[in-house]
Amino acid sequence: MANSVIDQSTLISLEKVERWYGAFHALKAIDLSVRKGEKIVLCGPSGSGKSTLIRCINALETIQDGSITVEGQLLDGSSKAVDAIRREVGMVFQSFNLFPHMTVLQNCALAPMRVRGTSRADAEKLARKYLERVRILDQAEKYPAQLSGGQQQRVAIARALCMEPKVMLFDEPTSALDPEMVKEVLDTMISLARDGMTMICVTHEMGFARQVADRVIFMASGEIIEEAEPEIFFKSPKHERTKTFLGEILAHH
Amino acid sequence: MNYKFDFGAVFERAPELLWATLGTFGLAFAGMALALLIGILGVIARTSHNKIARAPVIAFVEIVRNTPFLVQIFYIYFALPLMGIRLNPTATAIIALGINGGAYAIEIIRGGVESISKGQVEAGYALGLHKADVFRLIVLKPALRAIYPSLTSQFIMLTLTTSVCTSIAAYELTSAAQRIESDTFRSFEVYFSVTGIYLVISSVMMGIFALISRRYFSYPAR
Ligand SMILES: Nc1ncnc2c1ncn2[C@@H]1O[C@H](COP(=O)(O)OP(=O)(O)OP(=O)(O)O)[C@@H](O)[C@H]1O
Numbered sequence: 005m006a007n008s009v010i011d012q013s014t015l016i017s018l019e020k021v022e023r024w025y026g027a028f029h030a031l032k033a034i035d036l037s038v039r040k041g042e043k044i045v046l047c048g049p050s051g052s053g054k055s056t057l058i059r060c061i062n063a064l065e066t067i068q069d070g071s072i073t074v075e076g077q078l079l080d081g082s083s084k085a086v087d088a089i090r091r092e093v094g095m096v097f098q099s100f101n102l103f104p105h106m107t108v109l110q111n112c113a114l115a116p117m118r119v120r121g122t123s124r125a126d127a128e129k130l131a132r133k134y135l136e137r138v139r140i141l142d143q144a145e146k147y148p149a150q151l152s153g154g155q156q157q158r159v160a161i162a163r164a165l166c167m168e169p170k171v172m173l174f175d176e177p178t179s180a181l182d183p184e185m186v187k188e189v190l191d192t193m194i195s196l197a198r199d200g201m202t203m204i205c206v207t208h209e210m211g212f213a214r215q216v217a218d219r220v221i222f223m224a225s226g227e228i229i230e231e232a233e234p235e236i237f238f239k240s241p242k243h244e245r246t247k248t249f250l251g252e253i254l255a256h257h
Numbered sequence: 258m259n260y261k262f263d264f265g266a267v268f269e270r271a272p273e274l275l276w277a278t279l280g281t282f283g284l285a286f287a288g289m290a291l292a293l294l295i296g297i298l299g300v301i302a303r304t305s306h307n308k309i310a311r312a313p314v315i316a317f318v319e320i321v322r323n324t325p326f327l328v329q330i331f332y333i334y335f336a337l338p339l340m341g342i343r344l345n346p347t348a349t350a351i352i353a354l355g356i357n358g359g360a361y362a363i364e365i366i367r368g369g370v371e372s373i374s375k376g377q378v379e380a381g382y383a384l385g386l387h388k389a390d391v392f393r394l395i396v397l398k399p400a401l402r403a404i405y406p407s408l409t410s411q412f413i414m415l416t417l418t419t420s421v422c423t424s425i426a427a428y429e430l431t432s433a434a435q436r437i438e439s440d441t442f443r444s445f446e447v448y449f450s451v452t453g454i455y456l457v458i459s460s461v462m463m464g465i466f467a468l469i470s471r472r473y474f475s476y477p478a479r
């Protein structure tokens with residue numbers, strides 16, 4: 005798993021990543037390498053460190069040891085590296101986090117304008133393109149509070165796409181949604197996957213994992229316990245903790 | 258009671274009262290603008306991770322909020338000249354009002370900033386925005402909206418506090434009232450009228466605040 009020699013197609017590489025919260029060891033020697041176009045589903049019990057792991061990739065969390073490289077850029081703690089990496093990495097949150105005082109269009113156009121220096125006209129063109137992409141262009145002039153949860157999450161996806169990232173991180177994007185809205189968001193993610201986007205998704209939607217994941221990674225207590233192709237992962241998990249977890253998840257769904 | 262009410266003297270001096278009313282509005286608006294500026298800059302420093310930036314703001318807020326406004330204005334008017342800073346009454350009044358209102362505004366706005374979810378801020382960072390943009394473009398407006406009622410009632414207070422600026426003979430309504438009263442001895446009529454004018458001033462302020470709110474904070478709530 006540890007990939008000291010980064011080949012051409014490696015987009016993200018984590019080596020021996022360590023994260024503590026005080027005395028609490030949240031990430032333990034995490035090794036992970038993600039190829040261009042690869043779709044990874046990350047699952048595991050609550051508190052296992054899934055969010056912490058993906059938040060380290062775009063520097064929302066800092067790491068105390070090990071290294072993270074995105075597109076050849078090492079996250080060395082400099083603000084230049086943070087900027088460079090955040091330009092390539094999009095993120096979608098469980099709670100949408102749309103800006104309530106901006107219309108859908110403004111939400112999407114903001115970062116291209118402020119971060120990439122795109123003109124307003126071009127940023128809005130870009131925004132319309134990606135709102136169309138998530139099939140919500142007709143709501144462009146509305147405010148987030150006027151949309152359903154599923155619509156808000158699709159806008160959040162479009163907003164991240166407007167930065168034209170090389171990889172998208174999803175942190176339980178459907179967990180805050182009413183059941184009837186889960187599908188529209190998953191469908192959007194599936195279509196994004198079909199278009200070749202590199203994705204790391206923290207989710208317990210096992211149907212989604214089966215359909216799009218190249219690899220499913222199971223975490224517990226801050227460690228990667230097991231990883232495999234979905235077929236193998238679901239049919240013949242090796243570790244006892246994975247079996248227990250899958251049993252619980254499948255009983256719920 | 259055989260006191261004869263006579264508003265004639267007040268009517269005669271109406272233009273003076275009108276001009277003084279404008280003076281009050283001027284002090285109030287300038288004081289508010291300064292208070293808002295101090296409030297926003299203060300909150301940036303107050304919420305920074307840098308202890309050296311936080312400490313003076315905390316001290317400033319505590320000192321201002323725990324001393325009388327009258328003393329503050331005297332301090333600026335009489336003590337600063339000893340340090341070579343000489344200001345006219347109007348400038349002194351605006352600075353005193355701004356500083357006093359600013360200290361309260363810092364605490365009020367800070368409450369608003371803290372009400373903004375961490376998720377909003379992180380979404381901004383994840384999109385690649387820098388700290389200053391996150392504050393200015395993402396946090397500030399929803400934060401101001403959240404505390405708008407408390408901030409505006411603080412600003413009404415500030416408007417009424419302009420009357421204390423009489424003490425350094427600033428150009429405003431209460432000074433004019435005192436002048437007219439000592440010329441005419443019509444205490445009741447003068448202060449009755451001035452009370453009415455202050456009520457009008459407050460109402461106008463509240464009207465303006467409502468308009469601003471409708472213009473800037475009208476986006477639908479969650
Ligand atoms: N800021 C923090 N301070 C202290 N402990 C933290 C902090 N953030 C996370 N933790 C701890 O780190 C552990 C991992 O948290 P994390 O959010 O990554 O888990 P998760 O796998 O995403 O869980 P969930 O499924 O509930 O979202 C948890 O035990 C959590 O309590």
Ligand SMILES: [Mg+2]
Nearest residue numbers: 054055056175
């Ligand atoms: Mg989580």
